[in-house]
Amino acid sequence: MNSLDSLFSLRGHTGLVTGASSGLGVECAHALAIGGADVALVARRADRVAALAAELAEKYGVRTFAAGCDVTYDEEIDRTLALVRGQLGEVDILINNAGISPTGPAETFARDQWDATIATNLTAPMVLSQRVAARLIELGRPGRIINITSVLAAYGSAVYRLASYTAAKGALANLTRQHAIEWARYGILVNAIAPGWIPTEATAGGIAKPKYRERMESFTPMGRLGTSEEIRGAVIFLASAAASYVTGSTISVDGGYQSW
Numbered sequence: 001m002n003s004l005d006s007l008f009s010l011r012g013h014t015g016l017v018t019g020a021s022s023g024l025g026v027e028c029a030h031a032l033a034i035g036g037a038d039v040a041l042v043a044r045r046a047d048r049v050a051a052l053a054a055e056l057a058e059k060y061g062v063r064t065f066a067a068g069c070d071v072t073y074d075e076e077i078d079r080t081l082a083l084v085r086g087q088l089g090e091v092d093i094l095i096n097n098a099g100i101s102p103t104g105p106a107e108t109f110a111r112d113q114w115d116a117t118i119a120t121n122l123t124a125p126m127v128l129s130q131r132v133a134a135r136l137i138e139l140g141r142p143g144r145i146i147n148i149t150s151v152l153a154a155y156g157s158a159v160y161r162l163a164s165y166t167a168a169k170g171a172l173a174n175l176t177r178q179h180a181i182e183w184a185r186y187g188i189l190v191n192a193i194a195p196g197w198i199p200t201e202a203t204a205g206g207i208a209k210p211k212y213r214e215r216m217e218s219f220t221p222m223g224r225l226g227t228s229e230e231i232r233g234a235v236i237f238l239a240s241a242a243a244s245y246v247t248g249s250t251i252s253v254d255g256g257y258q259s260w
Ligand code: NDP
Pocket: 018, 019, 020, 021, 022, 023, 024, 025, 042, 043, 044, 045, 046, 069, 070, 071, 072, 097, 098, 099, 100, 101, 120, 148, 149, 150, 151, 194, 195, 196, 197, 198, 199, 200, 201, 202, 203
């Protein structure tokens, strides 16, 4: 690896990004396309992923595919993976980004919200990872899996009340380690990115309230919120040859939030 290109190029690879209809998922998709990977985009809002697919193909000259998919249904995952395979080839870079973050006091937290969070933030990444890894193992091919966790995978939330979210993200962080251990022998490297507070659809409501925004900023050593584009570098690194000896790790993109 004696050039920037040989370290970071993603050409010849096929990525799949869940939750690519807004926020960090859009930026994960840009990152893969900047690296030269073909990219499949999924979310429930099919119109949005279709528009992004067209934009990425035009801007970066990569092949793209978009599909409406609710990742909480295994049959939708299987249908979507089959479509992606037919259009772009075998997925060898999976980014489990789709997530929800309902709030509420822990003592009265609604059971249906709990179940939806676990299904979206934990079970869907497990199912997608299992499906992608099983194919790669069968084909004898290496791959990368990147789970978007959170600074709240390692800590409780002192900003909002997020019982189901912190539980699911903590479990996803440990699932990242378990998958890394089990699949290292197959050349499938599994890592996480833990973002700090970044304005997106999910966080816009809270950030609009000065009380919450001040807490987010004051808990962050860099003293500011992130921008969604700031996740791109970590995505390219973890998907690329540069990360060939990195598995079971978490890269924090959080302005130092976890350094206190
Ligand atoms: P957004 O709300 O902007 O994006 C969430 C994405 O998840 C949307 O594209 C949404 O698409 C998708 N999604 C939700 N449920 C489903 C589902 N059942 N099936 C398919 N797609 C689904 O939030 P962010 O961009 O902020 O969040 C992205 C990830 O980053 C999440 O995992 C979040 O926990 C994590 N994160 C975000 C932080 C932040 O400060 N923003 C901090 C730490 C972590 P659609 O509605 O179209 O289905």
